Amino acid sequence: MLCTPNAYASDCPTRVVLDRVADKWTVLILGLLSRGPLRFNQLRRAIEGLSQKMLSQTLKGLQRDGLVARRIEATVPVTVEYRLTPLGRTLIDPVDALRIWAETHIDAVRAAQAAYDEAETA
Amino acid sequence: MLCTPNAYASDCPTRVVLDRVADKWTVLILGLLSRGPLRFNQLRRAIEGLSQKMLSQTLKGLQRDGLVARRIEATVPVTVEYRLTPLGRTLIDPVDALRIWAETHIDAVRAAQAAYDEAETA
DNA sequence: GACATCTGGTACCCATCAGAAACCAGGGGT
DNA sequence: ACCCCTGGTTTCTGATGGGTACCAGATGTC
Numbered sequence: 001m002l003c004t005p006n007a008y009a010s011d012c013p014t015r016v017v018l019d020r021v022a023d024k025w026t027v028l029i030l031g032l033l034s035r036g037p038l039r040f041n042q043l044r045r046a047i048e049g050l051s052q053k054m055l056s057q058t059l060k061g062l063q064r065d066g067l068v069a070r071r072i073e074a075t076v077p078v079t080v081e082y083r084l085t086p087l088g089r090t091l092i093d094p095v096d097a098l099r100i101w102a103e104t105h106i107d108a109v110r111a112a113q114a115a116y117d118e119a120e121t122a
Numbered sequence: 123m124l125c126t127p128n129a130y131a132s133d134c135p136t137r138v139v140l141d142r143v144a145d146k147w148t149v150l151i152l153g154l155l156s157r158g159p160l161r162f163n164q165l166r167r168a169i170e171g172l173s174q175k176m177l178s179q180t181l182k183g184l185q186r187d188g189l190v191a192r193r194i195e196a197t198v199p200v201t202v203e204y205r206l207t208p209l210g211r212t213l214i215d216p217v218d219a220l221r222i223w224a225e226t227h228i229d230a231v232r233a234a235q236a237a238y239d240e241a242e243t244a
Numbered sequence: 245g246a247c248a249t250c251t252g253g254t255a256c257c258c259a260t261c262a263g264a265a266a267c268c269a270g271g272g273g274t
Numbered sequence: 275a276c277c278c279c280t281g282g283t284t285t286c287t288g289a290t291g292g293g294t295a296c297c298a299g300a301t302g303t304c
Binding site: 078 | 263264271
């Protein structure tokens with residue numbers, strides 16, 4: 001490795017990884033896959049507002065980064081199953097923590113936003 | 123609150139918060155501020171590749187969400203100090219975990235990418 | 245006075261990207 | 275024949291991320 005991993009250096013590849021991992025759809029997809037393998041349309045239906053394109057694109061990126069494995073099942077119709085790899089499983093905790101933080105502190109954030117917007121307008 | 127916090131529902135405000143928190147610059151900025159207050163240009167210099175505009179924009183968002191407090195110091199020249207709020211401090215652990223994950227697993231990810239690209243080309 | 249430099253930003257422009265909708269392809273149901 | 279399911283890709287467009295230049299105010303310095 002050429003650089004000591006340091007997300008604050010722009011030339012460190014860590015930056016690229018952080019960009020993938022610190023992503024809304026990644027967090028939601030990994031959160032679901034942590035509970036077990038799912039098929040393409042199961043994921044799409046479970047995550048409201050996620051378009052086919054973004055799902056396909058995000059899954060492709062996750063596969064490339066070795067976090068998710070894709071397996072074609074010879075059923076009728078052919079189904080495609082996505083599951084976490086061992087590497088992907090090491091990411092469950094950080095990503096879950098983030099999602100849970102958002103769900104837990106949403107009230108505080110909304111209150112802060114309201115206060116901020118109030119001060120702005122006034 | 124109208125909805126049980128659920129990041130998987132598109133109409134839940136949690137989604138918006140997750141989008142802010144699951145952001146490359148947010149992760150890097152909060153990671154620095156967790157070690158103590160910093161001024162605008164200190165942050166800018168510490169995070170390579172972060173433009174003034176994105177820093178300004180991200181800090182404004184973090185203020186609105188009540189994660190970061192901005193304090194103007196009557197020094198010469200006037201300096202502006204950014205520090206985490208109590209709410210912001212609750213986010214340190216999740217966000218640090220994400221950054222540390224990226225720094226720790228960068229080798230594995232790079233290897234997976236190389237293998238994937240190899241298979242693609244072949 | 246003219247100029248550079250520090251502070252912390254804002255205005256403008258452009259390339260990229262996210263998202264919506266259409267389309268593709270193979271098979272099943274009626 | 276037609277519409278449904280499966281899992282995508284293509285196309286188009288509006289939003290947005292990000293770079294560059296610029297702004298304001300104070301200090302220094304030639």
